[in-house]
Amino acid sequence: MFIYILRCGDDSLYTGIAADIQKRIKQHRGEISGGAKYTRSRGVKKLEALWQTDDSTAARKMEYAIKKLTRVTKEELISAPELITEKYIPSLSDYDYKVADKEELILKTDLTATATFGVAGNFTGHLEQAGEASDFKNMKVDDAAAPKAIFPTYIPGAKEPAPKFLSVFPFDPDTILYPADQKKLQIEPECAVIFEAEWEGTSLKSLKAIAFGASNDCSIRRDGAKKISLKKNWGKCSKGFSAHAIPLDSFDENSVINDYRIASFLVRDGKVYPYGEDSAVKDYSYIYGRLMNWMLDKFNNQQDEGPAENINAYLNAAGRPERILVSIGATRYTEFGETNFLTYGDHSVVVLYPGSKYSSDQIEKMVLENDLEKEDISYLDQVVCE
Numbered sequence: 390m391f392i393y394i395l396r397c398g399d400d401s402l403y404t405g406i407a408a409d410i411q412k413r414i415k416q417h418r419g420e421i422s423g424g425a426k427y428t429r430s431r432g433v434k435k436l437e438a439l440w441q442t443d444d445s446t447a448a449r450k451m452e453y454a455i456k457k458l459t460r461v462t463k464e465e466l467i468s469a470p471e472l473i474t475e476k477y478i479p480s481l482s483d484y485d486y487k488v489a490d491k492e493e494l495i496l497k498t499d500l501t502a503t504a505t506f507g508v509a510g511n512f513t514g515h516l517e518q519a520g521e522a523s524d525f526k527n528m529k530v531d532d533a534a535a536p537k538a539i540f541p542t543y544i545p546g547a548k549e550p551a552p553k554f555l556s557v558f559p560f561d562p563d564t565i566l567y568p569a570d571q572k573k574l575q576i577e578p579e580c581a582v583i584f585e586a587e588w589e590g591t592s593l594k595s596l597k598a599i600a601f602g603a604s605n606d607c608s609i610r611r612d613g614a615k616k617i618s619l620k621k622n623w624g625k626c627s628k629g630f631s632a633h634a635i636p637l638d639s640f641d642e643n644s645v646i647n648d649y650r651i652a653s654f655l656v657r658d659g660k661v662y663p664y665g666e667d668s669a670v671k672d673y674s675y676i677y678g679r680l681m682n683w684m685l686d687k688f689n690n691q692q693d694e695g696p697a698e699n700i701n702a703y704l705n706a707a708g709r710p711e712r713i714l715v716s717i718g719a720t721r722y723t724e725f726g727e728t729n730f731l732t733y734g735d736h737s738v739v740v741l742y743p744g745s746k747y748s749s750d751q752i753e754k755m756v757l758e759n760d761l762e763k764e765d766i767s768y769l770d771q772v773v774c775e
Contacts, residue, residue, distance in 0.1 A: 390442055390444070390445050391406065393405055393414075394437045394455065395434075395436060403425070439488070441489040442486045444484060447486065473486060500558075502545050502711075504545060504712070505713070506714070507540050507542055508680075508716065509696075510525065510536045510538075510674075511675055512718050513674060518727050534674050539684060539700060542716075543557075543628075544703050544707050557624055559624065564626045566627065567775055574731040577716075578652070580603070580651055580673075580716070580718075581715065582646075583598070583602075584597060585712060592689050593704070595685070600635060605653075605739050607628055609623060626774075650742055651741055653665040653738060656738060657736075661757045663725065664726035665720040731773050742766045
Protein backbone atom coordinates (compact mmCIF):
# COMPACT_ATOMS: atom_id res chain seq x y z
CA MET A 390 0.00 0.00 0.00
CA PHE A 391 1.09 3.56 -0.73
CA ILE A 392 0.45 6.64 1.42
CA TYR A 393 0.81 9.96 -0.39
CA ILE A 394 0.52 13.73 -0.10
CA LEU A 395 -0.57 15.73 -3.15
CA ARG A 396 -0.31 19.48 -3.66
CA CYS A 397 -3.48 20.73 -5.32
CA GLY A 398 -4.02 23.59 -7.73
CA ASP A 399 -5.00 25.97 -4.89
CA ASP A 400 -1.81 24.98 -2.97
CA SER A 401 -3.76 22.90 -0.42
CA LEU A 402 -2.49 19.43 0.56
CA TYR A 403 -4.41 16.19 0.10
CA THR A 404 -3.47 12.91 1.84
CA GLY A 405 -4.61 9.48 0.68
CA ILE A 406 -3.75 5.80 0.34
CA ALA A 407 -3.76 3.51 -2.71
CA ALA A 408 -2.78 0.02 -3.75
CA ASP A 409 -2.09 1.16 -7.35
CA ILE A 410 -0.56 4.61 -6.96
CA GLN A 411 -0.16 5.31 -10.70
CA LYS A 412 -3.85 4.61 -11.31
CA ARG A 413 -4.84 6.67 -8.27
CA ILE A 414 -2.88 9.72 -9.43
CA LYS A 415 -4.53 9.49 -12.85
CA GLN A 416 -7.90 9.40 -11.09
CA HIS A 417 -7.01 12.48 -9.05
CA ARG A 418 -5.90 14.29 -12.20
CA GLY A 419 -9.22 13.46 -13.87
CA GLU A 420 -7.67 11.33 -16.61
CA ILE A 421 -9.83 8.38 -15.58
CA SER A 422 -12.92 8.19 -13.40
CA GLY A 423 -12.80 7.62 -9.64
CA GLY A 424 -10.77 10.52 -8.23
CA ALA A 425 -11.75 12.33 -5.05
CA LYS A 426 -14.15 15.25 -5.43
CA TYR A 427 -11.64 17.42 -3.55
CA THR A 428 -8.84 16.93 -6.11
CA ARG A 429 -11.16 16.95 -9.14
CA SER A 430 -12.41 20.41 -8.19
CA ARG A 431 -8.98 21.85 -7.39
CA GLY A 432 -6.64 20.03 -9.77
CA VAL A 433 -3.33 18.37 -8.89
CA LYS A 434 -0.01 20.18 -9.23
CA LYS A 435 2.49 17.77 -7.71
CA LEU A 436 3.07 14.54 -5.80
CA GLU A 437 4.88 15.89 -2.73
CA ALA A 438 5.55 12.78 -0.61
CA LEU A 439 5.15 9.03 -0.99
CA TRP A 440 5.57 6.12 1.46
CA GLN A 441 5.03 2.38 1.06
CA THR A 442 4.09 -0.41 3.48
CA ASP A 443 3.01 -4.04 3.15
CA ASP A 444 0.54 -3.62 6.03
CA SER A 445 -2.86 -2.18 5.02
CA THR A 446 -3.66 -1.37 8.64
CA ALA A 447 -0.42 0.59 8.92
CA ALA A 448 -1.33 2.49 5.74
CA ARG A 449 -4.73 3.52 7.08
CA LYS A 450 -3.26 4.58 10.44
CA MET A 451 -0.58 6.66 8.74
CA GLU A 452 -3.12 8.35 6.45
CA TYR A 453 -5.29 9.26 9.44
CA ALA A 454 -2.30 10.54 11.45
CA ILE A 455 -1.02 12.74 8.62
CA LYS A 456 -4.47 14.24 8.09
CA LYS A 457 -4.47 15.34 11.74
CA LEU A 458 -1.16 17.23 11.37
CA THR A 459 -1.20 21.00 10.97
CA ARG A 460 -0.41 22.53 7.59
CA VAL A 461 2.94 23.78 8.87
CA THR A 462 3.91 20.31 10.13
CA LYS A 463 2.83 18.68 6.85
CA GLU A 464 5.13 21.05 4.94
CA GLU A 465 7.99 20.12 7.30
CA LEU A 466 7.21 16.42 6.78
CA ILE A 467 7.32 16.88 2.99
CA SER A 468 10.86 18.27 3.39
CA ALA A 469 11.98 15.27 5.48
CA PRO A 470 9.69 12.27 4.74
CA GLU A 471 12.22 9.78 6.13
CA LEU A 472 11.56 11.18 9.63
CA ILE A 473 7.88 10.24 9.57
CA THR A 474 8.00 8.02 12.69
CA GLU A 475 11.18 9.36 14.26
CA LYS A 476 10.04 12.98 14.51
CA TYR A 477 6.54 13.65 13.20
CA ILE A 478 4.35 10.67 14.17
CA PRO A 479 6.23 8.59 16.81
CA SER A 480 3.04 6.62 17.58
CA LEU A 481 3.54 4.75 14.27
CA SER A 482 7.06 3.55 15.12
CA ASP A 483 5.91 -0.05 15.56
CA TYR A 484 4.99 -0.23 11.87
CA ASP A 485 7.34 -0.69 8.92
CA TYR A 486 7.31 2.13 6.35
CA LYS A 487 9.74 3.13 3.63
CA VAL A 488 9.99 6.30 1.57
CA ALA A 489 9.07 5.43 -2.04
CA ASP A 490 10.76 6.94 -5.10
CA LYS A 491 8.17 9.51 -6.15
CA GLU A 492 10.41 11.00 -8.87
CA GLU A 493 10.59 7.67 -10.69
CA LEU A 494 6.84 7.28 -10.33
CA ILE A 495 6.08 10.72 -11.75
CA LEU A 496 8.41 10.22 -14.70
CA LYS A 497 6.65 6.99 -15.63
CA THR A 498 3.15 8.42 -15.44
CA ASP A 499 1.96 11.51 -17.28
CA LEU A 500 2.93 14.97 -18.46
CA THR A 501 -0.46 16.61 -18.05
CA ALA A 502 0.83 19.26 -15.63
CA THR A 503 4.05 19.81 -17.63
CA ALA A 504 4.48 22.58 -20.20
CA THR A 505 6.12 21.12 -23.31
CA PHE A 506 8.22 22.70 -26.02
CA GLY A 507 10.45 21.93 -28.97
CA VAL A 508 13.66 23.51 -30.28
CA ALA A 509 13.74 24.41 -33.96
CA GLY A 510 16.96 23.98 -35.92
CA ASN A 511 19.33 22.35 -33.43
CA PHE A 512 20.72 19.82 -35.93
CA THR A 513 22.40 21.30 -38.99
CA GLY A 514 20.38 20.65 -42.14
CA HIS A 515 17.13 19.42 -40.57
CA LEU A 516 15.12 22.58 -41.29
CA GLU A 517 16.24 22.50 -44.93
CA GLN A 518 15.15 18.87 -45.25
CA ALA A 519 11.80 19.68 -43.63
CA GLY A 520 11.26 22.63 -45.98
CA GLU A 521 11.11 25.08 -43.04
CA ALA A 522 14.38 27.01 -43.35
CA SER A 523 12.70 29.83 -45.29
CA ASP A 524 10.33 30.44 -42.36
CA PHE A 525 13.23 31.82 -40.35
CA LYS A 526 15.01 33.84 -43.03
CA ASN A 527 13.97 37.19 -41.56
CA MET A 528 14.74 36.31 -37.94
CA LYS A 529 17.98 37.83 -36.62
CA VAL A 530 20.39 35.59 -34.68
CA ASP A 531 23.70 36.41 -33.01
CA ASP A 532 25.20 33.01 -33.88
CA ALA A 533 24.52 31.30 -37.22
CA ALA A 534 24.92 27.88 -35.53
CA ALA A 535 22.30 28.63 -32.89
CA PRO A 536 18.83 27.07 -32.97
CA LYS A 537 16.16 29.36 -34.38
CA ALA A 538 13.39 29.34 -31.78
CA ILE A 539 11.57 27.52 -29.01
CA PHE A 540 8.00 26.61 -29.93
CA PRO A 541 5.16 25.44 -27.64
CA THR A 542 3.44 22.09 -28.09
CA TYR A 543 1.32 21.98 -24.91
CA ILE A 544 0.53 24.53 -22.20
CA PRO A 545 -1.47 23.00 -19.30
CA GLY A 546 -4.51 25.14 -18.61
CA ALA A 547 -3.58 27.46 -21.49
CA LYS A 548 -5.19 30.89 -21.24
CA GLU A 549 -4.97 33.98 -23.41
CA PRO A 550 -2.72 35.03 -25.02
CA ALA A 551 -1.89 31.33 -25.66
CA PRO A 552 -4.06 29.82 -28.41
CA LYS A 553 -6.73 27.47 -27.09
CA PHE A 554 -5.50 24.41 -29.04
CA LEU A 555 -2.33 24.35 -26.91
CA SER A 556 -4.46 23.31 -23.91
CA VAL A 557 -5.21 19.95 -25.58
CA PHE A 558 -2.89 17.25 -24.20
CA PRO A 559 -1.17 15.76 -27.30
CA PHE A 560 1.08 13.01 -25.91
CA ASP A 561 0.55 9.26 -26.20
CA PRO A 562 3.32 6.62 -25.97
CA ASP A 563 1.52 4.10 -28.20
CA THR A 564 -0.60 5.90 -30.81
CA ILE A 565 -0.48 8.64 -33.44
CA LEU A 566 -3.92 9.74 -34.66
CA TYR A 567 -3.62 10.79 -38.28
CA PRO A 568 -4.72 14.42 -38.73
CA ALA A 569 -7.79 14.96 -40.89
CA ASP A 570 -7.24 16.24 -44.43
CA GLN A 571 -3.45 16.10 -44.15
CA LYS A 572 -1.10 14.00 -46.25
CA LYS A 573 2.41 14.95 -45.12
CA LEU A 574 3.10 13.61 -41.64
CA GLN A 575 6.67 12.89 -40.53
CA ILE A 576 8.42 11.43 -37.50
CA GLU A 577 10.55 14.00 -35.64
CA PRO A 578 13.06 11.86 -33.67
CA GLU A 579 14.43 13.75 -30.69
CA CYS A 580 15.89 13.60 -27.21
CA ALA A 581 13.57 15.32 -24.75
CA VAL A 582 14.64 16.58 -21.32
CA ILE A 583 12.37 17.14 -18.32
CA PHE A 584 13.30 20.15 -16.20
CA GLU A 585 12.16 21.48 -12.86
CA ALA A 586 11.50 25.19 -13.32
CA GLU A 587 12.40 27.89 -10.81
CA TRP A 588 10.62 31.22 -11.24
CA GLU A 589 11.55 34.68 -10.03
CA GLY A 590 8.52 36.88 -10.49
CA THR A 591 7.45 36.59 -14.13
CA SER A 592 10.88 35.38 -15.29
CA LEU A 593 12.14 31.82 -15.53
CA LYS A 594 15.21 31.89 -13.30
CA SER A 595 16.65 28.41 -13.78
CA LEU A 596 16.02 24.93 -15.17
CA LYS A 597 17.17 21.77 -13.40
CA ALA A 598 17.33 18.65 -15.60
CA ILE A 599 15.84 15.61 -13.86
CA ALA A 600 15.31 13.09 -16.69
CA PHE A 601 15.47 12.49 -20.43
CA GLY A 602 13.76 10.20 -22.89
CA ALA A 603 12.85 9.41 -26.48
CA SER A 604 10.50 11.91 -28.09
CA ASN A 605 8.54 12.05 -31.34
CA ASP A 606 7.81 15.71 -32.03
CA CYS A 607 5.62 14.54 -34.90
CA SER A 608 4.99 17.21 -37.57
CA ILE A 609 2.55 18.03 -40.33
CA ARG A 610 4.23 19.60 -43.34
CA ARG A 611 1.39 22.11 -43.51
CA ASP A 612 1.82 24.85 -46.10
CA GLY A 613 0.98 28.35 -44.93
CA ALA A 614 1.14 27.65 -41.18
CA LYS A 615 2.20 30.94 -39.60
CA LYS A 616 3.44 29.42 -36.33
CA ILE A 617 5.46 26.25 -35.72
CA SER A 618 2.98 25.10 -33.07
CA LEU A 619 0.26 24.84 -35.73
CA LYS A 620 2.23 21.96 -37.28
CA LYS A 621 2.78 20.17 -33.98
CA ASN A 622 -0.38 19.89 -31.89
CA TRP A 623 -3.43 18.90 -33.92
CA GLY A 624 -5.18 17.25 -30.97
CA LYS A 625 -4.94 14.10 -28.86
CA CYS A 626 -2.28 11.52 -29.78
CA SER A 627 -0.32 13.88 -32.02
CA LYS A 628 3.02 13.57 -30.19
CA GLY A 629 4.96 11.03 -28.18
CA PHE A 630 7.25 10.78 -25.16
CA SER A 631 8.62 7.48 -23.89
CA ALA A 632 6.96 5.82 -20.89
CA HIS A 633 10.50 5.09 -19.68
CA ALA A 634 12.39 8.27 -18.82
CA ILE A 635 15.99 7.96 -17.62
CA PRO A 636 16.91 9.95 -14.47
CA LEU A 637 19.52 12.71 -14.70
CA ASP A 638 21.69 14.04 -11.88
CA SER A 639 23.14 16.75 -14.12
CA PHE A 640 22.99 18.01 -17.70
CA ASP A 641 26.58 18.20 -18.90
CA GLU A 642 29.32 16.17 -20.60
CA ASN A 643 29.91 14.20 -17.38
CA SER A 644 26.33 12.94 -17.11
CA VAL A 645 24.91 9.68 -18.46
CA ILE A 646 23.17 11.45 -21.35
CA ASN A 647 26.54 12.18 -22.99
CA ASP A 648 26.81 8.50 -24.00
CA TYR A 649 23.38 8.36 -25.66
CA ARG A 650 22.43 8.25 -29.31
CA ILE A 651 19.14 8.90 -31.11
CA ALA A 652 17.87 6.44 -33.72
CA SER A 653 14.50 6.25 -35.44
CA PHE A 654 12.71 3.83 -37.73
CA LEU A 655 9.54 3.38 -39.71
CA VAL A 656 8.22 -0.17 -39.53
CA ARG A 657 5.97 -0.95 -42.48
CA ASP A 658 4.66 -4.35 -43.57
CA GLY A 659 7.11 -6.10 -41.26
CA LYS A 660 10.16 -4.27 -42.65
CA VAL A 661 12.31 -1.80 -40.70
CA TYR A 662 13.49 1.39 -42.42
CA PRO A 663 15.94 3.79 -40.73
CA TYR A 664 14.10 7.14 -40.73
CA GLY A 665 16.48 9.58 -39.06
CA GLU A 666 20.26 9.57 -39.13
CA ASP A 667 21.63 7.77 -36.06
CA SER A 668 23.07 10.72 -34.10
CA ALA A 669 24.80 11.38 -30.78
CA VAL A 670 23.03 13.61 -28.27
CA LYS A 671 26.33 15.41 -27.65
CA ASP A 672 26.39 16.40 -31.36
CA TYR A 673 23.45 18.79 -31.13
CA SER A 674 24.51 22.25 -32.31
CA TYR A 675 23.71 23.61 -28.84
CA ILE A 676 23.84 21.25 -25.87
CA TYR A 677 24.35 21.35 -22.08
CA GLY A 678 25.28 24.75 -20.61
CA ARG A 679 25.20 26.50 -23.96
CA LEU A 680 21.73 25.17 -24.67
CA MET A 681 20.50 25.96 -21.15
CA ASN A 682 21.58 29.60 -21.42
CA TRP A 683 19.99 29.89 -24.85
CA MET A 684 16.72 28.34 -23.62
CA LEU A 685 16.47 30.63 -20.60
CA ASP A 686 16.92 33.63 -22.86
CA LYS A 687 14.21 32.39 -25.24
CA PHE A 688 11.79 31.48 -22.45
CA ASN A 689 12.11 35.00 -21.05
CA ASN A 690 12.69 37.16 -24.11
CA GLN A 691 11.47 35.47 -27.30
CA GLN A 692 9.07 37.74 -29.17
CA ASP A 693 6.00 37.02 -31.27
CA GLU A 694 7.91 37.23 -34.53
CA GLY A 695 7.59 35.18 -37.71
CA PRO A 696 7.01 31.51 -36.78
CA ALA A 697 8.04 32.17 -33.13
CA GLU A 698 5.75 33.05 -30.19
CA ASN A 699 6.00 34.96 -26.92
CA ILE A 700 6.15 31.86 -24.72
CA ASN A 701 6.90 33.78 -21.53
CA ALA A 702 3.43 35.34 -21.75
CA TYR A 703 1.90 31.88 -22.29
CA LEU A 704 3.66 30.41 -19.25
CA ASN A 705 2.73 33.28 -16.96
CA ALA A 706 -0.91 33.12 -18.03
CA ALA A 707 -0.83 29.37 -17.23
CA GLY A 708 0.39 29.98 -13.67
CA ARG A 709 4.13 29.38 -14.24
CA PRO A 710 4.33 25.57 -14.43
CA GLU A 711 6.81 23.88 -12.10
CA ARG A 712 7.88 21.35 -14.71
CA ILE A 713 8.90 21.89 -18.35
CA LEU A 714 9.75 19.31 -21.02
CA VAL A 715 11.84 20.36 -24.01
CA SER A 716 12.43 18.20 -27.10
CA ILE A 717 15.83 19.64 -27.91
CA GLY A 718 15.88 19.14 -31.67
CA ALA A 719 15.13 16.67 -34.46
CA THR A 720 17.92 14.77 -36.21
CA ARG A 721 18.50 14.88 -39.94
CA TYR A 722 16.45 12.46 -42.03
CA THR A 723 17.81 9.52 -43.97
CA GLU A 724 16.94 9.58 -47.68
CA PHE A 725 14.03 7.25 -46.87
CA GLY A 726 12.79 9.47 -44.03
CA GLU A 727 12.99 12.64 -46.11
CA THR A 728 10.88 11.18 -48.92
CA ASN A 729 8.41 8.88 -47.10
CA PHE A 730 5.49 10.16 -45.05
CA LEU A 731 3.53 8.19 -42.47
CA THR A 732 0.40 6.30 -43.36
CA TYR A 733 -2.15 4.13 -41.54
CA GLY A 734 -0.68 1.03 -39.89
CA ASP A 735 2.90 2.32 -39.85
CA HIS A 736 4.90 2.08 -36.64
CA SER A 737 6.96 5.11 -35.68
CA VAL A 738 9.88 4.01 -33.48
CA VAL A 739 12.29 6.39 -31.74
CA VAL A 740 15.12 4.95 -29.62
CA LEU A 741 17.57 6.60 -27.20
CA TYR A 742 20.36 4.17 -26.38
CA PRO A 743 23.88 4.20 -24.85
CA GLY A 744 26.35 4.06 -27.72
CA SER A 745 29.03 2.42 -25.60
CA LYS A 746 26.80 -0.64 -25.08
CA TYR A 747 24.85 -1.09 -28.31
CA SER A 748 25.69 -0.65 -32.00
CA SER A 749 23.29 0.86 -34.52
CA ASP A 750 22.94 -2.57 -36.16
CA GLN A 751 22.00 -4.12 -32.82
CA ILE A 752 19.35 -1.46 -32.26
CA GLU A 753 17.84 -2.03 -35.71
CA LYS A 754 17.71 -5.77 -35.01
CA MET A 755 16.07 -5.10 -31.63
CA VAL A 756 13.42 -2.96 -33.35
CA LEU A 757 12.70 -5.77 -35.83
CA GLU A 758 12.41 -8.31 -33.01
CA ASN A 759 10.45 -5.94 -30.74
CA ASP A 760 13.12 -6.37 -28.06
CA LEU A 761 13.68 -2.83 -26.74
CA GLU A 762 12.52 -3.34 -23.14
CA LYS A 763 15.88 -2.59 -21.51
CA GLU A 764 16.53 -0.54 -18.39
CA ASP A 765 19.08 1.67 -20.17
CA ILE A 766 16.99 2.25 -23.33
CA SER A 767 14.24 4.83 -23.70
CA TYR A 768 12.00 4.22 -26.70
CA LEU A 769 8.67 4.96 -28.36
CA ASP A 770 6.72 2.58 -30.58
CA GLN A 771 3.63 4.40 -31.88
CA VAL A 772 1.19 2.96 -34.40
CA VAL A 773 -0.47 5.36 -36.84
CA CYS A 774 -4.28 5.12 -36.64
CA GLU A 775 -7.28 6.88 -38.21
